[in-house]
Every structure is written in C-alpha cells, then in structure tokens.
Amino acid sequence: MDWIDLSYLVGVSLAGAIARALRRGLPAGWRLRLEAAPPENLAPGWIWLHAVSVGELILADGLIGWLRDEGLRVHVTTGTPAGIELMTKRLPGWDQASGCVTGGAFPVDDPVGLRAFLHRPPGAFIALETELWPNLLRELEARGIPRIIVNGRLTARSLERGGPWLRRAASRLTLVSARDPESAERFRELGAPYIELGGNLKADLPHPAPLHEGWELLRAAWAGHPVLVAGNTVAGEEALILDLWRQARKAVPELRLILAPRQPRRFPEVGAIFAQAGLRFHRASALWPQSATDWSEVDALLLDTLGELPLAYREGTVALVGGGWTWQGGHNPLEPVRWGLPTLIGPGFENFRDLVEPLRSAGLLQVVALEGLAEALGCALAGAPLRPGFGGDQPPLPATLRGALGRTCSFLQKFLPIER
Numbered sequence: 495m496d497w498i499d500l501s502y503l504v505g506v507s508l509a510g511a512i513a514r515a516l517r518r519g520l521p522a523g524w525r526l527r528l529e530a531a532p533p534e535n536l537a538p539g540w541i542w543l544h545a546v547s548v549g550e551l552i553l554a555d556g557l558i559g560w561l562r563d564e565g566l567r568v569h570v571t572t573g574t575p576a577g578i579e580l581m582t583k584r585l586p587g588w589d590q591a592s593g594c595v596t597g598g599a600f601p602v603d604d605p606v607g608l609r610a611f612l613h614r615p616p617g618a619f620i621a622l623e624t625e626l627w628p629n630l631l632r633e634l635e636a637r638g639i640p641r642i643i644v645n646g647r648l649t650a651r652s653l654e655r656g657g658p659w660l661r662r663a664a665s666r667l668t669l670v671s672a673r674d675p676e677s678a679e680r681f682r683e684l685g686a687p688y689i690e691l692g693g694n695l696k697a698d699l700p701h702p703a704p705l706h707e708g709w710e711l712l713r714a715a716w717a718g719h720p721v722l723v724a725g726n727t728v729a730g731e732e733a734l735i736l737d738l739w740r741q742a743r744k745a746v747p748e749l750r751l752i753l754a755p756r757q758p759r760r761f762p763e764v765g766a767i768f769a770q771a772g773l774r775f776h777r778a779s780a781l782w783p784q785s786a787t788d789w790s791e792v793d794a795l796l797l798d799t800l801g802e803l804p805l806a807y808r809e810g811t812v813a814l815v816g817g818g819w820t821w822q823g824g825h826n827p828l829e830p831v832r833w834g835l836p837t838l839i840g841p842g843f844e845n846f847r848d849l850v851e852p853l854r855s856a857g858l859l860q861v862v863a864l865e866g867l868a869e870a871l872g873c874a875l876a877g878a879p880l881r882p883g884f885g886g887d888q889p890p891l892p893a894t895l896r897g898a899l900g901r902t903c904s905f906l907q908k909f910l911p912i913e914r
Contacts, residue, residue, distance in 0.1 A: 498658045502628045503604075510604035522575045530599035531610040532569050539617035539911040540567040544600055547574040548758075548800055549826075550622040551581055553645060555588075556700050556899045557620075562594045564912050569616075571600040576758045580800040587703055603627040615639055617911045622695075623647045623673075626663040635666045640909035644902050645695045646672040648680040649845070661685045668909060671902045674848035690905045693898030694848055696826050697891060702805040708782035713809065715789030719748040720875055723810030725803050725829065726756040730820035732764050734864070736771055738814075739794075741868050746875055752806055754797035756816060756825065761798035768796055778802065804829045808883030811835070812874045818842040819864050824850070828891075831858045833883030836874040838862050852892040 495503070510528075513520060517528055532542075541561055545551045551572055561568045570588070572581055581597045589595040601607035612633055618640040619630070624647055634641050656664075665685040671692035672678035678689050722742070724735045735753065743749045755764045761779070768775045775794040776783070783789050797806055807813055813830030817823055818840025828849055830837045837859040843850045853859045862870045879885060 498662050499628070499632055502659045502662075506602070506604045506629055507606075510602045510606055513602065514606070523573065526575060526578060526599040527573060527602050527607070530571070530601040530607065532598065532614075533596050536569060536614055536616075537567045538614070540569055540614075541910065542571065542611065542616040542619045543568055544571045544619070544621040544625055545577070546600070546622070546625055547572060547577040548580050551577055551584065552801065552804070553622055553695050553699070555584075556695065556698055557622075557644065557902070558588045558595060559700065560899070560903050561910075562588065562590070562592055564910075566594065566617075566910065566912070568595045570595065570597040572597070573600040576800060579758075583801060584703075603629045605629070608633060612637070618642060618909055620644055620906070624652065626660055626667075628659050628663040631663050631666040640668040641666060642668055642906065642909060643670045643681075643686075644692065644906070645898075646670045646677055646681055646689075646692075647674075647845075648672075648677045648684065650680065653680045653684060656684050669905060671905050673898075676848075690901075692902040692905060694895065695898050695902065696828055696849065697895040698897070698899035699804075699828075703801075705802060705805050706782075709809070711783065711786045712789050712795070715786040715792075716750050716809075718880070719750050720746055720811040720878075720880055721750045721752060721809055722812055722814065722871075722875075723807050723830065723835070724751070724753045724814040724816060725797075725807065726825035727753060727764075727816035728756050728821045729760065731816045732767050734819060735814060735816075736767070736773075738868055738871055742871055742875060745872060749875070750792075751794040752797055752810065753794065754803045754806065758798075758800065761796075765796055765798065768794065807835060808833045809881070810883070811878050811880055812871065813837045814871070815839045818861075819867075827853060827859050828895075831891075832888060834885060834888045835882050836860075836878050838867065838870055838874065840864065849895065852894050856889075856892045858889060858891075 513524055545554045585597050615637055619634055620642045622645050631641050661684055667686045670681045670686045670689045672689055673694040678691050681689050722739055739751050773794050774792055775796055776792050778795055778797045778799045807830040813835040815825050815827045817825040822842035823845040824843030827837055827839050831853055839861055841861055841863055
C-alpha cells in the first residue's frame with residue numbers, strides 16, 4: 495500500500511470513527527450510512543448496484559430489470575434519505591415477487607463500514623454515473639471483483655478537481671460505460687483503463703409506473719383546462735415560473751399549474767412561496783381530495799413527492815424543465831418530450847448537453863432565455879392540444895439517443911456471472 499492508498503485509508507477511518515462516536519447528533523443521511531448492511535441471505539455472485547440518490551435510482555429501472563431477468567441477485571444501495579424513501583416505493587416493482595432484488599443504504603467507505611458488504615463478497619459492483627470510492631474499489635480489486643461505472647458522466651470541473659485519490663480510484667475501474675464522448679475522454683484522462691461508449695440510459699428508461707388513483711379525479715376536474723407542468727425547478731425559479739404562469743393566464747384564464755421542485759429538502763420552502771403568493775394549491779403529499787368538484791377549486795398542484803414527475807408530465811399541455819434559468823446544470827428534458835409536450839428549457843443545460851442538442855436539432859424542444867420565456871410560453875400554449883401525452887403515437891427520439899440500455903448490458907455481460 496503506497497502513500498496514496500494509505501493517506502486515504504487513514505483519513506476515512508478517522509472520519510468513520512468520529513462519526514460513529516457522534517452518531518446521535520449526525521444528519522439522517524450519515525446515520526443511514528453508518529448502519530448500512532446487506533441482507534444476510536445474499537447468494538454467491540450477488541450484484542451490488544449503487545445509485546447515489548433519487549435521480550440515479552430512477553435511472554436504474556431498466557438496468558435492474560435486466561439483471562433480475564438474467565436471474566442475478568441484486569442489492570441496490572443509495573446514499574440519501576430521499577433515495578431510501580424512493581427505493582422503498584420502487585422495490586416491489588423492481589423485484590416482481592422474484593426475491594431477487596433488495597435495497598438499503600450505502601456504507602461509509604472505511605474498513606468498518608465495508609466489512610458487512612465484503613464478508614460475503616459480491617460478484618460485481620456497478621455504480622451509476624460518477625461514484626468513485628477509493629477504499630471500496632481497492633478492496634474489490636484485491637478480491638478480483640469487477641468494478642464498473644455505467645452511464646458514466648464526468649464534467650470538466652470534476653476532472654480538474656480530481657486529485658490523486660480520485661485518479662487512483664479511476665485506475666482501478668474494470669469498465670466505464672460512458673454516457674457521451676466527452677465523458678469518455680475525461681474518464682480516460684482521469685486514468686480509467688477500459689472505456690466504452692454506452693449512451694445515456696435516460697433515453698432508454700422503461701415506461702414509468704402508473705400514477706395513483708387520486709390522479710383520475712384531478713384529470714377529470716382539469717380535463718378542459720390547459721396545464722403548465724414545471725419540473726425539477728431549483729432555487730429562484732419557482733418565483734419566476736409563478737410570474738410567468740400569472741402572465742399567461744391573462745390570455746389563458748383557465749391555465750392550471752403542476753410544479754415539482756428538484757430537491758425534496760426544498761418542498762416546505764416552495765410550499766411557503768405558493769402560500770405567500772395566495773395560490774389555491776394542493777400538496778401532492780397531503781390527503782388527496784375525494785371529488786372532482788374539490789379539484790375544480792384548485793389552481794396548482796405542488797408535486798412534493800418522489801418518482802411521480804416523469805408520468806405527471808403526461809398530464810400537461812406545455813412543459814418547462816428547470817435548472818437552466820437560475821443555475822447552469824439543467825435537468826432531464828426527455829421526460830416531457832417523450833409525451834410529445836412542447837418543452838422549453840433554459841440556456842444553462844451543460845449537464846444535459848448530450849440530450850439537449852439532438853432533441854433541439856429534431857425540433858422536440860426549445861432553449862429559451864429568460865427574457866424570451868413569456869412570449870415562447872404563450873406561443874406554445876396557443877399551438878398545443880390540451881393533452882399531447884394522451885394522443886396517438888408519440889414523436890420518435892433521434893437515433894443517436896436510442897439503444898443505450900442494450901449497449902450497456904452487452905458491455906456488462908463480459909464481467910457478470912451470467913450463464914451463456
């Protein structure tokens with residue numbers, strides 16, 4: 495063990511020891527990780543699939559289904575309380591009564607935290623996007639266990655900040671299935687030895703789970719009204735969107751609103767913004783009204799739940815995808831585009847450039863600066879059917895965005911304990 499491995503091991507072991515000593519006073523996310531352990535009945539060759547939080551868990555749907563159908567035992571880990579909450583909801587669908595899929599928290603990356611996971615070692619470790627844990631990768635390498643990144647995404651900033659620990663971790667990867675050529679090149683510069691271009695799994699997600707029955711009453715009450723769906727909004731965007739919505743209602747008085755903040759921790763804050771604005775709104779997390787008449791008195795739905803946004807876009811007339819007006823990262827525009835909704839995003843879409851560029855070239859979305867957004871929204875509302883998502887065939891995605899799941903699975907087959 496050289497100084498790079500030793501310095502990381504000493505640092506993370508010290509941090510783990512302090513965290514365990516202060517366990518009661520730590521945030522919920524840390525406590526979850528300190529208590530993380532896999533099920534005791536894991537069969538030899540089990541697959542450890544790690545999805546750091548909500549977005550990655552949603553991204554994992556197709557991959558988990560493929561692993562399950564291959565007869566592999568899968569244990570899914572996540573690192574946040576919001577991730578645990580969503581995982582609990584999704585596990586029954588992932589498992590389909592097969593007994594093959596379980597889930598829990600991701601451990602602290604020190605010897606104590608990893609002990610339970612390595613006592614009965616996995617057949618492979620698969621992480622989504624950019625999860626490089628130096629001690630875990632070192633331990634897995636020592637045991638000859640494949641170490642894989644899928645939908646690999648690496649930004650220029652992450653590459654610049656990649657110090658010796660991150661570079662050593664990348665050098666230990668068995669496979670990176672990168673989501674775009676730029677990420678592939680950055681992983682190569684970071685030191686990953688084997689890289690394939692898999693494409694973005696967001697373009698190959700299976701059909702989302704149906705919304706609960708309460709949506710039927712909302713759908714009936716708002717059937718004759720256009721609906722603006724604003725998804726994945728970040729700080730500062732909710733107030734902007736409320737202003738836009740009010741302006742649009744001057745021309746379209748019956749316009750309704752569904753708004754989903756990106757981060758669960760901001761749900762109370764956004765609820766307060768709605769209340770201060772005097773909106774007649776309902777929280778999706780609260781008990782739903784029991785009649786369409788009750789919903790007819792509601793102007794806006796605050797979607798403060800997890801995992802419902804991809805299908806909630808289908809309830810709309812026009813979509814705004816947040817993260818690009820007061821931030822520079824952007825968010826996934828495919829979710830509303832799939833349903834044929836006119837979709838508007840902001841110019842700050844750097845984290846989703848591989849999706850935005852082909853979709854914009856195909857005429858499936860508009861990139862609109864804030865100063866032109868009111869006009870663009872008005873035009874979109876004037877030209878759109880009430881519910882494009884419930885129409886006929888939806889627009890096909892550009893060819894460059896298809897087949898990511900199949901390619902990724904073909905790469906994985908070389909490293910997983912699958913009978914051929």
